Amino acid sequence: xxxxxxxxxxxxxxxxxxxxxxxxxxxxxxxxxxxxxxxxxxxxxxxxxxxxxxxxxxxxxxxxxxxxxxxxxxxxxxxxxxxxxxxxxxxxxxxxxxxxxxxxxxxxxxxxxxxxxxxxxxxxxxxxxxxxxxxxxxxxxxxxxxxxxxxxxxxxxxxxxxxxxxxxxxxxxxxxxxxxxxxxxxxxxxxxxxxxxxxxxxxxxxxxxxxxxxxxxxxxxxxxxxxxxxxxxxxxxxxxxxxxxxxxxxxxxxxxxxxxxxxxxxxxxxxxxxxxxxxxxxxxxxxxxxxxxxxxxxxxxxxxxxxxxxxxxxxxxxxxxxxx
Amino acid sequence: xxxxxxxxxxxxxxxxxxxxxxxxxxxxxxxxxxxxxxxxxxxxxxxxxxxxxxxxxxxxxxxxxxxxxxxxxxxxxxxxxxxxxxxxxxxxxxxxxxxxxxxxxxxxxxxxxxxxxxxxxxxxxxxxxxxxxxxxxxxxxxxxxxxxxxxxxxxxxxxxxxxxxxxxxxxxxxxxxxxxxxxxxxxxxxxxxxxxxxxxxxxxxxxxxxxxxxxxxxxxxxxxxxxxxxxxxxxxxxxxxxxxxxxxxxxxxxxxxxxxxxxxxxxxxxxxxxxxxxxxxxxxxxxxxxxxxxxxxxxxx
Numbered sequence: 186x187x188x189x190x191x192x193x194x195x196x197x198x199x200x201x202x203x204x205x206x207x208x209x210x211x212x213x214x215x216x217x218x219x220x221x222x223x224x225x226x227x228x229x230x231x232x233x234x235x236x237x238x239x240x241x242x243x244x245x246x247x248x249x250x251x252x253x254x255x256x257x258x259x260x261x262x263x264x265x266x267x268x269x270x271x272x273x274x275x276x277x278x279x280x281x282x283x284x285x286x287x288x289x290x291x292x293x294x295x296x297x298x299x300x301x302x303x304x305x306x307x308x309x310x311x312x313x314x315x316x317x318x319x320x321x322x323x324x325x326x327x328x329x330x331x332x333x334x335x336x337x338x339x340x341x342x343x344x345x346x347x348x349x350x351x352x353x354x355x356x357x358x359x360x361x362x363x364x365x366x367x368x369x370x371x372x373x374x375x376x377x378x379x380x381x382x383x384x385x386x387x388x389x390x391x392x393x394x395x396x397x398x399x400x401x402x403x404x405x406x407x408x409x410x411x412x413x414x415x416x417x418x419x420x421x422x423x424x425x426x427x428x429x430x431x432x433x434x435x436x437x438x439x440x441x442x443x444x445x446x447x448x449x450x451x452x453x454x455x456x457x458x459x460x461x462x463x464x465x466x467x468x469x470x471x472x473x474x475x476x477x478x479x480x481x482x483x484x485x486x487x488x489x490x491x492x493x494x495x496x497x498x499x500x501x502x503x504x505x506x507x508x509x
Numbered sequence: 510x511x512x513x514x515x516x517x518x519x520x521x522x523x524x525x526x527x528x529x530x531x532x533x534x535x536x537x538x539x540x541x542x543x544x545x546x547x548x549x550x551x552x553x554x555x556x557x558x559x560x561x562x563x564x565x566x567x568x569x570x571x572x573x574x575x576x577x578x579x580x581x582x583x584x585x586x587x588x589x590x591x592x593x594x595x596x597x598x599x600x601x602x603x604x605x606x607x608x609x610x611x612x613x614x615x616x617x618x619x620x621x622x623x624x625x626x627x628x629x630x631x632x633x634x635x636x637x638x639x640x641x642x643x644x645x646x647x648x649x650x651x652x653x654x655x656x657x658x659x660x661x662x663x664x665x666x667x668x669x670x671x672x673x674x675x676x677x678x679x680x681x682x683x684x685x686x687x688x689x690x691x692x693x694x695x696x697x698x699x700x701x702x703x704x705x706x707x708x709x710x711x712x713x714x715x716x717x718x719x720x721x722x723x724x725x726x727x728x729x730x731x732x733x734x735x736x737x738x739x740x741x742x743x744x745x746x747x748x749x750x751x752x753x754x755x756x757x758x759x760x761x762x763x764x765x766x767x768x769x770x771x772x773x774x775x776x777x778x779x780x781x782x783x784x785x786x787x788x789x790x791x792x793x794x795x796x797x798x799x800x801x802x803x804x805x806x807x808x809x810x
Contacts (some may be wrong), residue, residue, distance in 0.1 A: 206701070213708075217716065221726075221745075228723035231741035264719065267726040272711055279704055286700060290809050379607065379699040383529050384602055386707065387536070394592050395540070398730045401741055402585055405555045417562050417570055428562055435554050439640060 193310025221264035263461040277361040278385040281368030305499040348457040360451040370494035400443035450483040511632040520635020540649040545654035545787040556791040578659040578769035587732040602689020626640030648675040684792035698809040720747035734761040756788040
C-alpha cells in the first residue's frame with residue numbers, strides 16, 4: 186500500500202494534468218520561449234544585414250572589412266532565460282499557490298484530515314509533486330527549445346552546447362521550484378488566500394524586477410548610451426577596473442544590492458553557460474563552474490529556504506487556516 | 510449621478526482601510542524617494558568617474574552630464590510607475606469587485622435603484638481618486654527629495670514639469686485599473702481575477718515592445734523607450750502593427766520628455782500621448798464587458 190505522501194503526490198500529478206489553468210500557463214510559457222527565439226533569430230538577421238551594408242561602405246572608403254558577426258545558437262536563448270525569470274516566476278507562484286488554495290477552497294483539506302494522514306505527509310507529498318511537475322515542464326521546454334533552435338536558427342547543437350543547455354535548464358528548475366515552494370508556503374500560512382497571492386506577487390516584483398533594476402541603474406557604465414568607458418575611449422578592461430577601484434564602496438553596495446535578488450543568482454550562471462556574456466562564450470564547463478559556483482550556491486540556498494518555509498507549515502492548525 | 514459618487518466615496522474608504530493596498534502605497538512612496546537618492550548617488554559617482562578619467566588619461570572628453578536637468582535624478586520613478594504603480598492599480602481595481610462579490614454587496618447594490626453603469630463608473634472614479642491621492646503624495650515626496658539631494662528647490666517650470674509627469678502617470682494607470690475591475694467582475698475565482706490582469710500587464714510591458722524592437726525583456730526596464738531595429742522586415746511589420754498599442758513605451762517617452770531626460774528625443778511625443786489617450790478611452794469603453802450576469806456569478810478563492 187503506498188504511503189500517505191505518495192498518495193498525495195499522485196493525486197497532485199493527476200490534478201495538474203486535468204487543470205486547464207496549469208496547461209494554459211505551461212503552454213503560454215513554451216509559446217513565449219519560442220517567440221523569444223524567433224525574435225532573437227530575426228535580430229541576428231538584422232545584425233547581418235547591418236554588417237553587410239557597413240562592409241559595403243568600408244569597401245567604398247577603401248578600408249579593410251571587419252569580421253562578420255558570429256552565430257552562437259545558445260546566445261539566442263538569452264531572452265528566453267529572462268522570460269523564465271519574469272513570467273516563469275509568476276507561473277511558478279500561481280502553481281504553488283494553487284496547490285494549497287484548491288484544498289482550502291473546495292474543503293478537501295477537511296476531508297483529508299478526517300483520515301489518518303499527518304500535515305507533514307500532505308506537505309511532503311505536495312512538495313514532491315511540485316518538484317516532479319517542474320521537472321516535466323522543464324523537460325518539455327528543453328525539447329521545444331532544441332527543436333526551435335533547429336527550425337528557427339537552422340542549426341543543431343554540439344554535445345557541449347547540449348550539456349550547457351541541460352545545466353541551464355537544471356538551474357531554471359531550481360529557480361522555478363523556489364517560487365512555487367515559497368508561494369505554497371505563503372498560501373498554506375495565510376487566512377485569506379488572495380493575500381498570499383498578492384504577497385507572492387509583491388515579492389516577485391521586488392526580487393525579480395526592482396532590485397535588479399536598481400543595480401543596473403547604479404552601474405556607471407549604463408549611464409551613457411554605448412557605455413561610459415567606451416565614450417571615454419577606454420577599451421581595456423584593466424584600465425576600467427583601475428578607475429573603478431577608486432569607487433570600491435559604491436561598487437560593493439551595488440553588488441550587494443544585486444546579490445540579494447534570487448533572479449540575479451539564477452541569471453548570471455545561466456547567461457554564463459549560454460555564452461550570453463562574452464567572457465564565458467565557448468569556455469569549458471569547468472571554467473564556468475569555477476566562476477559561477479558561488480552564485481549557484483546562493484540559488485541552492487534559496488531553494489533550501491523556500492522548502493523549509495513550506496515544510497514549516499505542516500501543523501494541521503496552520504494548514505487549515507482560512508478554511509471556510 | 511449621486512449614486513456614482515456614493516460608490517466612489519465608498520471605494521476610497523475601503524482602499525484606505527485595506528492593509529495590502531496601504532502596504533503597496535507605502536512601497537510606492539518609499540520607492541519615489543529612494544529613486545531620487547539612487548539617481549543622485551549614481552549621477553554623483555559617474556561625474557566623479559568622469560573627473561578621474563579626465564585627470565588620469567588627459568583626454569579632452571566632453572562631460573556627458575553637463576547641463577542635464579535636475580529632474581534627471583527622478584528618472585527611475587518612470588519605471589516604478591510602470592512596475593509598482595501598475596501592479597497597485599491592478600490589485601486595487603480587482604480587489605474592489607472581489608470584495609463586493611465575496612461579501613454579497615454586489616447583489617444588494619444591484620437590488621436597489623442603481624444602474625450597473627453607475628456602480629462601475631463609481632468604482633472607477635473611486636479607485637482613480639485614491640490613486641490620485643497616492644500620486645499627489647509621491648509628487649510632494651519627490652519634490653522634497655530632489656530639493657534635499659540637489660541642495661536647491663526645483664524652479665517653477667521644473668516643478669510644473671514634475672507635476673505634469675505625475676498627472677501623466679495618473680492617466681497611464683487608468684487602463685490598469687479598468688483591466689483590474691473587469692477581471693475582478695468577470696472572473697470565477699479570486700486567483701484568476703488577480704492573475705489575468707498581471708499577465709496582460711506582462712504582455713504590454715515586455716512581450717509587445719520586444720516583438721517590435723528586439724530588446725531583451727530586462728532591457729525594457731530601462732526608463733528610456735526602445736528604438737526599433739532597422740533592416741529586418743519582421744521588426745518593421747511588428748513595429749508598425751504593435752507600436753500603437755505598446756502604451757507603456759508611449760508613457761516612457763512622454764514622461765522622459767516632460768522630465769527633460771538627456772537621452773530622450775522629443776520628436777513624436779504628441780503622437781505617443783495621443784496613442785496613450787486612445788488606450789485610456791478603449792479601456793474605459795471595455796468596462797462595458799462588466800455585465801449583471803458576470804458580477805452575480807459565485808466567486809471562488
